[in-house]
Amino acid sequence: MADRRARVGIVDVAARAGVSVGTASKALNGRGQLREETRARVRSAAYELGFIPSAVAASLLTGRTYTVGLIMTDHHGRFSLPILHGAEDALGWDEALAFVCDTRDDPIREQHYVRSLMRRRVDGIIVAGRRTEPRPPLSGAPRVPVVYAFARSADPADCSVVVDEEAGAVLAVEHLVRTGRRHIAHVTGPHGHASARARVDGTARALRMAGLELLGDPWYGGWSEVWGRFAAAALVRAHPEVDAVFCGSDAIGRGVADGLRECGRRVPDDVALVGVDNWQPTAEGCRPPLTSVDLNLQQVGRTAGTLLLEAIQHGGVATGIHTVPCRLVVRASSAPLSG
Amino acid sequence: MADRRARVGIVDVAARAGVSVGTASKALNGRGQLREETRARVRSAAYELGFIPSAVAASLLTGRTYTVGLIMTDHHGRFSLPILHGAEDALGWDEALAFVCDTRDDPIREQHYVRSLMRRRVDGIIVAGRRTEPRPPLSGAPRVPVVYAFARSADPADCSVVVDEEAGAVLAVEHLVRTGRRHIAHVTGPHGHASARARVDGTARALRMAGLELLGDPWYGGWSEVWGRFAAAALVRAHPEVDAVFCGSDAIGRGVADGLRECGRRVPDDVALVGVDNWQPTAEGCRPPLTSVDLNLQQVGRTAGTLLLEAIQHGGVATGIHTVPCRLVVRASSAPLSG
DNA sequence: CTGAAAGCGCTAACAG
DNA sequence: CTGTTAGCGCTTTCAG
Numbered sequence: 001m002a003d004r005r006a007r008v009g010i011v012d013v014a015a016r017a018g019v020s021v022g023t024a025s026k027a028l029n030g031r032g033q034l035r036e037e038t039r040a041r042v043r044s045a046a047y048e049l050g051f052i053p054s055a056v057a058a059s060l061l062t063g064r065t066y067t068v069g070l071i072m073t074d075h076h077g078r079f080s081l082p083i084l085h086g087a088e089d090a091l092g093w094d095e096a097l098a099f100v101c102d103t104r105d106d107p108i109r110e111q112h113y114v115r116s117l118m119r120r121r122v123d124g125i126i127v128a129g130r131r132t133e134p135r136p137p138l139s140g141a142p143r144v145p146v147v148y149a150f151a152r153s154a155d156p157a158d159c160s161v162v163v164d165e166e167a168g169a170v171l172a173v174e175h176l177v178r179t180g181r182r183h184i185a186h187v188t189g190p191h192g193h194a195s196a197r198a199r200v201d202g203t204a205r206a207l208r209m210a211g212l213e214l215l216g217d218p219w220y221g222g223w224s225e226v227w228g229r230f231a232a233a234a235l236v237r238a239h240p241e242v243d244a245v246f247c248g249s250d251a252i253g254r255g256v257a258d259g260l261r262e263c264g265r266r267v268p269d270d271v272a273l274v275g276v277d278n279w280q281p282t283a284e285g286c287r288p289p290l291t292s293v294d295l296n297l298q299q300v301g302r303t304a305g306t307l308l309l310e311a312i313q314h315g316g317v318a319t320g321i322h323t324v325p326c327r328l329v330v331r332a333s334s335a336p337l338s339g
Numbered sequence: 340m341a342d343r344r345a346r347v348g349i350v351d352v353a354a355r356a357g358v359s360v361g362t363a364s365k366a367l368n369g370r371g372q373l374r375e376e377t378r379a380r381v382r383s384a385a386y387e388l389g390f391i392p393s394a395v396a397a398s399l400l401t402g403r404t405y406t407v408g409l410i411m412t413d414h415h416g417r418f419s420l421p422i423l424h425g426a427e428d429a430l431g432w433d434e435a436l437a438f439v440c441d442t443r444d445d446p447i448r449e450q451h452y453v454r455s456l457m458r459r460r461v462d463g464i465i466v467a468g469r470r471t472e473p474r475p476p477l478s479g480a481p482r483v484p485v486v487y488a489f490a491r492s493a494d495p496a497d498c499s500v501v502v503d504e505e506a507g508a509v510l511a512v513e514h515l516v517r518t519g520r521r522h523i524a525h526v527t528g529p530h531g532h533a534s535a536r537a538r539v540d541g542t543a544r545a546l547r548m549a550g551l552e553l554l555g556d557p558w559y560g561g562w563s564e565v566w567g568r569f570a571a572a573a574l575v576r577a578h579p580e581v582d583a584v585f586c587g588s589d590a591i592g593r594g595v596a597d598g599l600r601e602c603g604r605r606v607p608d609d610v611a612l613v614g615v616d617n618w619q620p621t622a623e624g625c626r627p628p629l630t631s632v633d634l635n636l637q638q639v640g641r642t643a644g645t646l647l648l649e650a651i652q653h654g655g656v657a658t659g660i661h662t663v664p665c666r667l668v669v670r671a672s673s674a675p676l677s678g
Numbered sequence: 679c680t681g682a683a684a685g686c687g688c689t690a691a692c693a694g
Numbered sequence: 695c696t697g698t699t700a701g702c703g704c705t706t707t708c709a710g
Binding site (some may be wrong): 060081120 | 399438
């Protein structure tokens with residue numbers, strides 16, 4: 001172990017071990033047929049010199065860089081960071097490293113980043129979306145595999161990994177039904193969002209399967225707490241018999257919880273609540289802590305990483321729309337009706 | 340504009356333009372003395388072939404990769420993402436790209452990542468901390484410049500960019516005093532956290548300068564809403580005259596707001612509130628929206644990026660502890676006392 | 679079992 | 695003004 005003056009290259013290692021560079025290379029990479037004694041000698045020479053092989057040089061030769069680009073569009077990282085973690089898992093922290101590029105939702109920036117990534121010869125690109133609406137495919141049709149995560153590409157020929165949001169809603173509603181709720185309402189985000197519509201559909205499906213009906217119409221609004229509070233008040237007025245609310249997001253859920261409390265309804269005794277996102281700060285800050293549908297974003301990232309890796313290895317192109325299921329995380333807001 | 344079969348290299352461009360590779364290189368990089376007509380011919384050949392120069396090959400030659408490593412330790416990215424953005428700004432999205440490595444607070448992972456980054460020959464490394472306690476320097480003493488952001492290195496010889504948290508507290512308290520508050524309490528996180536202690540010190544200093552005293556002792560606890568709610572109730576009981584609370588975090592601030600409301604105190608009419616972090620979801624979800632001390636993390640990242648760049652260009656090592664000031668973001672929770 | 683030599687894609691002298 | 699040549703640091707045939 002040492003840190004010498006300049007950069008130590010494989011030639012230095014070879015010299016110190018008294019072998020040729022070719023031999024040194026083989027010894028270090030476990031390739032070829034070498035006497036074990038030679039291997040050991042090279043290895044210790046490398047160690048003593050603090051030799052760190054250059055991935056740059058290796059890439060030039062092999063054509064693979066063992067790097068991928070991760071394009072994110074949500075600067076707060078609520079969606080893209082879990083995706084990054086999953087991708088890191090799949091890529092293996094020993095293998096590939098990820099260039100993370102935050103486009104800040106600007107197509108120009110995105111285009112620049114793609115060019116930058118191509119110049120760096122990344123082996124592939126993961127595009128992490130911020131909403132679930134299909135997004136335009138990367139412009140410039142990069143010559144490497146691309147996998148879209150969370151927000152699928154508008155081009156069905158592309159490879160996308162998405163969350164089954166409708167099934168997530170089903171999970172939530174089935175849970176409410178199973179715990180004894182019968183008068184279930186749904187407060188969610190803007191009608192213009194695919195996520196909101198998918199959850200409405202899932203809710204309807206689950207209720208139908210249980211032989212129930214939604215209490216009134218879905219309450220479309222925003223994704224915010226303010227909307228949740230407002231909706232809760234209106235909801236109680238319109239349907240006093242409500243005994244559960246499936247909320248389109250944790251923020252809404254929190255707002256609804258506060259709103260209900262202020263109307264004199266107890267959660268979960270009078271009304272059970274389930275949210276979506278399972279976002280720690282919100283779900284656990286809620287009073288009481290909020291049962292929530294986890295979007296499994298890390299799994300989305302892991303799947304995306306795995307698909308990308310396969311595409312890279314098979315020299316092919318990734319294709320198809322892959323779906324990841326949601327997961328229900330039960331907390332106090334949906335305790336069974338003890339009645 | 341085209342996408343041909345394999346990879347098009349500069350030899351292909353040169354061939355198509357009817358010049359040698361050397362000339363093509365010069366034309367494309369604006370180096371050397373060339374007839375404008377030749378330059379143009381090469382450029383259009385490159386364009387028609389969809390030529391994307393290989394940064395890998397260039398790096399091998401020049402020794403610089405125009406990439407940096409960004410090591411983050413907080414998987415939720417609340418601290419490291421703003422730092423990343425700032426760093427991106429400083430590095431220039433056209434210039435350098437960042438490998439983002441999430442160590443998940445595991446020293447082993449960190450060590451592996453550092454090795455990975457060194458093998459990729461990054462030009463420098465930024466280490467984004469998660470807490471403000473000094474952290475052990477990167478092991479293995481990388482041969483490239485390293486800048487620590489947010490959490491400074493325990494080795495004072497290293498280069499660190501930190502937030503002046505004490506000054507941030509002064510900002511908050513001065514604001515409260517200026518808006519007419521006189522009975523100011525302080526609810527904050529664990530005594531074991533340097534951040535909590537720095538804010539306590541800043542609070543004391545600002546009050547002293549205003550000729551005031553803290554109302555009772557600082558309330559050390561956790562960073563959570565739960566703690567804020569609890570503390571608010573206890574505080575009102577212990578010091579009914581309280582007319583302002585400086586909270587060590589936005590989460591605490593939110594808890595205090597709820598707690599106070601439930602004790603029958605109005606915010607800001609009876610009690611003004613200021614938090615720290617200026618974390619959108621919490622600060623704006625608060626009722627009323629919470630005035631907060633912004634830690635200027637993006638600026639921390641920008642400074643770190645700039646210092647790193649300088650160190651890289653001057654081939655030297657970055658040094659010194661650099662401090663970034665906080666910024667107060669005023670919202671409804673601290674409206675002036677209209678009394 | 680080990681060494682020598684070619685070359686990955688590009689740039690930078692130096693010739694012409 | 696343009697072409698030729700020699701590598702950057704490494705892996706990999708192919709001889710020895």
